[in-house]
Amino acid sequence: MKKIILVLMLVLSSFSFSKQIKVGLILAMGGLGDKSFNDSAYAGLLKAKEDFNIDIKYVEPNTWMEDAFYLEEYSDNGFDLIIATSYTAQSAMEDISSKFPNTKYAIVDTVSKEGGNIASLVFDEPEGSFLVGAIAAQMSKSNKVGFIGAIDIPLINRFKDGYEQGAKYINPNIKVLSSYVGGDAPFNDPIxxxxxxxxxxxxxxxxxxxxSGNTGTGIFQGIKEKGIYGIGVDCDQDNIVKGQVLTSMLKNVNNAVYKVIEDTVNGNFKGKVYTFGLKENGVGTTNFIYTKDIIGEKNINKINAIKNDIINNKIKVKK
Incomplete structure (x- = not known):
């Protein structure tokens, strides 16, 4: 009997040491419901919760200044992994992570110092934008296509530059006109x-x-009203104006968030730069569910060929 009790105690003690991993997600400005960047990150968090039985918490900051507050709060409360989806959190994360060397951190869309306890999750936006730029050029009748960015910063211009390269690959004489929203809420200003x-x-x-994040909802209102074509970003936005949103440049933040959580759960986390391009399924286009016939099989085959050529380094995308 004593042996049985001892075995039971050992089994129970082993369960008590099986710690549930805690993951905190700090979303970018605009929060959930943007049908874009934040929704994608949150989807990755939910999938990881389902697959790995982790304990999760997320927050939607009202201002960029709140990043530091939530980073500190999650760190103080013993979270194992803290993910920030806004590049604005980089400075605060680098500072706070040095105070909590046993906590793991990840930041999206910017590169932190390597070798520490911060994983940088970056995307090859120019590759994905090259593809949608090519589609835009295929579908333009005026030989003028447009780009609207939230703000004029290097990150946003990676989308613009790739888009312009792709458009000019199809039509060297096409004009690409750019505009930036700016203001107090550039990622959340549909008007x-x-x-x-x-x-x-x-x-x-x-x-x-x-x-431009949730600002895109206003952009789609404009394209619907005037009967032109639009191209979405980050998540699949094709159904917002069916038949007029040609495709969306998928930026699979969900895959990146899931990957860094998976590595943490499996003890494989590294303080390094993770890059997600076409080859890694980090960026790409949608499946043209509503526009397959509008774009046409010939044009879609051309886009698929361009994609393969980029992956195989036959087409060089400037970055």
Whole structure:
């Protein structure tokens, strides 16, 4: 009997030491419901919770200044992994992570110092944007396509530059007109998004691609109203205006969030740069569910060929 009790005690003690991993997610400005960047990150968190039985918590900051507050709070409360989806959290994360060397951190869209306890999750936006730029050029009748960015910063311009390269690959004479939302809420200002869209349309732009988070909802209102084409970003936004949103440049933040959680759970976390491009399924296009017939099989085959050529280094995308 004593042996049985001892065995039971050993079994129970082993369960008590099986610690449930705690993961905290700090979303970017705009929060959930953006049908874009934040929704994708959250989807990755939920999938990881289902697959790995982790304990999760997320927060939607009202301002960029709150990043440091939540990083400190999660660190103080013993979270194993803390993920920030906004590049604005980099400085605060580098500072706070040095105070909590046993806590793991991950940041999206910016590169932190390597070799520590921060994983940098970055995407090859130019590769994915090259593909949608090629589609825009295929579908433009005016030989003028547009890009609307939230703000004029290197990260947003990675979308623009890839888009322009792809458009000019198809049509070297095409013009790419760019516009930036700016203001106090550049990633969450649908009214300004629509205004910028209508302004581009007055300049004969007939396809508009955006990298502006929830501001894109206003951009899509503009393309619907004026009957031109749009291109979504980050998540599959094709169903927002069916038949007019040609495709979306998928930025699979969900895959990146899932990957860093999986590595943490399996003890494989590394303080390094993780890059997600076409080859890693980090970026790409949608499956053209609503626009397959509109774009046409010939054009879609051309896009698939371009994708393969980029992956195989036959086409060099400037970054």
């Amino acid at each position: 300004k998004g629509k205004e910028h869209t209508l302004s581009l349309i007055t300049q004969d732009v007939d396809v508009v691609y955006h990298a």
